[in-house]
Amino acid sequence: MELLDNLALGFSVAFLVQNVLYCFVGVLLGTAVGVLPGIGPTATVALLLPITFSFEPVTALIMLAGIYYGAQYGGSTTAILINVPGESSSAVTALDGHEMARQGRAGAALATAAVGSFIAGTVATVALAVAAPPLARVALKFGPAEYFSLVLFGLIVSIALARGTALKALAMIALGVLLGTVGQDIYTGTPRFVFGQRELYGGIDFVSVAVGMFGVAEILRNLENEQTRAAVISKVRNLWPTREDRRRIVGPILRGTGLGAALGVLPGGGHVLASFTSYALEKRISKRPQEFGRGAIEGVAGPESANNAAAQTSFIPLLTLGLPAHPVMALMVGAFIVHGITPGPNVLTDEPALFWGLIASMWIGNVLLLLLNLPLVGFWVRMLRIPYQVLFPMIILFAAIGTYSLGFNAYDVYAIAFFGILGYTLIKCGCEPAPLLLGFVLGPLLEENLRRALIISRGDASVFLTRPISAVLLALAVAALVLAVLPTIHKRREVVFAEDE
């Protein structure tokens, strides 16, 4: 069994002391930022990226991945206990989870969320291990034309999943791609849009963009109207669900896992979509739909499993195609590149220990999360008492220090302020920041492959349509664009997201 050999290799890497340790640090930090509203995994990964530069590549990636899926766990804790979803994907958990907490069943809700997440994480990790190698083999056959079409397809699908209008999301992507062109041109070395500043020749650092758009902009939004957080926290008793509860959560957990594993592969926040879809599905097929919104345990089990499964499978496009499906994945691309590894199909063949070690670590991380979350739930709740007046200066200061340490370049720090204000303005106007970051990371890839494909085809632009894989991807991209812009689909999308309000 090749798969078993590979997993054995993975576990031998993941069980190294430093890897388990940093996996623990990652999921611990992830849970913490998931619990704390106002700082999310994207900003955290961006902040910690510079710190991981001195690590072994596999250790760095294990820790960063841990932050990402750990945040999915942490987000549900606050959603259930105080009705404040720490992450967007746990917004639906708050609907029934918090209702259960008000009925004194917080323990059962938390246990359901943790167990559901654990099962989903385990299954999705296996899905990742099974699905990634064949996909990577296909991707190895890709030439520049295919890559161009693939990146374009990925970017366009990501708008279909963004909130707000498709038009704005499209503009955000294009703006991201445009900002990605700042710096020296890859083929001619001509400095572009640098205003004569030598410090800008290397381009704008994506950490600055991420920290600005996701960290600073979020802080500004929180400072709009400062309120003291609701401190009414119900006591948590009876952690273990009753026999009736256990019977009721099996189906939703399994369906949520399947749904999440499938949707997580999609670019642009599949985990949010997965949790909303799972909730809608459970409500539709339930014999007691009237209970939903009034503390139905299925409404916690399904979405929680779905978002965690999606968090794991969203690594599939990253590891096989080098295509990030989520802003955190975009930052992981940066982590790969810093360590001299190009993310994509070659990772599997060139760095099998890293590839399988990362996958195996996810399972270890899920075990650690289960141990961290259930017994320590009281600790996480107490963390909410940290006043925001301490938290936000810390984020800003660490952001400045971390970004500066990337390349000791003051312009990287200035860029935080620029992107903070730009991001804040655009978010205020109803634009989502995630498409911009994806566009920014993928833009250079888009340009490079476009130009390379045209050089190879001797300037014949029809190459994108005559190569079959490329043509199919472009057709899918056009279809996704039409679907996203069509008003009827758009309305249905709104309905799916409206339940969050």
Place this chain on the structure above:
Amino acid sequence: MERRRSFPDVLAGGVFVLIGGAFVVRSLGYELGTPLRMGPGAFPLLVGATVAALGLAIVLKGLIAGEVVSFGPVPWRAIAVIALAVLFFGFTVRRLGFVPTSAVTALLTTLASSRVRLLTAVAVAAGLTVASTLIFVVGLQLRIPLWGPWLGF
């Protein structure tokens, strides 16, 4: 959908038009090349024009059938103070050194909250300076001088 103007839509569109347009203008100054060998200006020109066109569409849509997004309050003080703090850090970290720069940046940032008291601000700034010195300089061996040349070191 009702016909109504939406200020946020127009503003967002305006930002896109402005940035896209600026890139278009600049990229005309670079070599555009041929389809076979695209010059450094071609791709930004294409994308810049797309951004500007999408921005224009958003403005037009915002004028006739805008989404009603209420703009809400703007924390001017927080924006100004945080931008200033970040710029200050970038500008002075080499010159003043890590410790004084971190302290001033943290102090400035705490002032972004309209409800902060001076004593809290000083305490938070002091605590964060110590913490970040321990984490970044002692723990992670970040090579930034603790005290910079402006202070005579």
